[in-house]
Amino acid sequence: MKHIYVHIPFCDGICFYCGFYRQTAGRQVREAWLERICETPVQKTNTLYFGGGTPSCLDTDQLDRLCAHFADCLLPGYEWTMEANPENLTAEKIAVMRRYGINRVSLGVQTFSDPLLKKIGRRHTADDARRAIRLLRQSGIENISIDLIYGLPGQMQTDVEQDLNEFLQLQLPHLSIYALQIEPNSVFGKQGIPPLAEETDADWYEMIVRTLKAVGYEHYEISSFCRPGMYSRHNLGYWNDDDFIGIGPGAAGREGHQRYLIERDLQRFIQVGETRCPKPTDAPFEAIMMGLRTMFGVDIEKWNQTYQNDLEKTYQAVLQKYMPDFLTIENGHLIATEAGMEQLNSILVDFLGTD
Numbered sequence: 001m002k003h004i005y006v007h008i009p010f011c012d013g014i015c016f017y018c019g020f021y022r023q024t025a026g027r028q029v030r031e032a033w034l035e036r037i038c039e040t041p042v043q044k045t046n047t048l049y050f051g052g053g054t055p056s057c058l059d060t061d062q063l064d065r066l067c068a069h070f071a072d073c074l075l076p077g078y079e080w081t082m083e084a085n086p087e088n089l090t091a092e093k094i095a096v097m098r099r100y101g102i103n104r105v106s107l108g109v110q111t112f113s114d115p116l117l118k119k120i121g122r123r124h125t126a127d128d129a130r131r132a133i134r135l136l137r138q139s140g141i142e143n144i145s146i147d148l149i150y151g152l153p154g155q156m157q158t159d160v161e162q163d164l165n166e167f168l169q170l171q172l173p174h175l176s177i178y179a180l181q182i183e184p185n186s187v188f189g190k191q192g193i194p195p196l197a198e199e200t201d202a203d204w205y206e207m208i209v210r211t212l213k214a215v216g217y218e219h220y221e222i223s224s225f226c227r228p229g230m231y232s233r234h235n236l237g238y239w240n241d242d243d244f245i246g247i248g249p250g251a252a253g254r255e256g257h258q259r260y261l262i263e264r265d266l267q268r269f270i271q272v273g274e275t276r277c278p279k280p281t282d283a284p285f286e287a288i289m290m291g292l293r294t295m296f297g298v299d300i301e302k303w304n305q306t307y308q309n310d311l312e313k314t315y316q317a318v319l320q321k322y323m324p325d326f327l328t329i330e331n332g333h334l335i336a337t338e339a340g341m342e343q344l345n346s347i348l349v350d351f352l353g354t355d
Helices: 027-037 060-073 091-100 114-119 126-139 157-170 187-191 198-214 233-239 266-272 283-291 300-307 316-322 338-342 344-354
Strands: 003-008 045-052 074-084 104-110 144-150 174-179 218-221 224-226 245-247 252-255 258-262 276-278 327-330 333-336
Touching (some): 003 060, 027 060, 027 266, 045 233, 060 091, 091 126, 104 126, 126 144, 126 157, 174 198, 233 283, 316 327, 333 338, 338 344
Parallel strands (some): 003 045, 045 074, 074 104, 104 144
Antiparallel strands (some): 174 224
């Protein structure tokens, strides 16, 4: 297996937009979860990802034990990513990360506007984010990605532009930037906060792409930008139709191109271990959907062999409709153009209708 994802389902507080499986819990519950996680057998892997939740909300000793359990599973040339929040990423925790070999950090910044951070329920400031980045660099961790969100309540285009300027001033190698999604089970969802208008979303997205590409960042996935070659190798595994292992309640995995979820029940996980729940999916369509999110596209020969079908014949009508302005075939890969990425949802509806 090339990829392992470990879900840490704890947060120190719940952000108003968040719909992920997470909860606030005391030390005793976190300790019980950690004991069960450390009983999980692991195999060798190329990429390892600690996500959540908020992995950095574990205390230093807990993080040490979690890292120790997984440290020996990594193959030479590995990528080991940990998500973190600025307010609880300390020098002591970073020292633990360095000692075990974590070599990539994804930092949840969301915005550099302090008023907007407060409005969305974040517990850090812009200065906290800058401090966390400084500490990571001082420790020798340079492969740093930050997350930003646009379309926040009350946010203006000038705010988004300022966030991009701050990112560029920090000279970081990777950015993931997302339009705010209003999840029904989030605070914003329950409050009826409306999403960004579609036209505004499109305009801001075009501005983001234009700004980052103008200074040399690769737009290698719909929401992801990086300096040349500084891709998230773990996430590329998802987008390239690889299988992966999920560990911990709330995690997802895929084996034999069949998805599964680990039951979102922390107490049951602590008591009896993980329970895998199959998640029926249309794997051939999912491979197209994920591949078209990236600048690398869908490897047509690989798709044909994996799913025992002929992509170009099966989807001939869709290809004729969208080529060459929105879709193109280059070096055996079906690729969405920049215009195609902007229209991808509509394009995928047609693929699904043909499937």
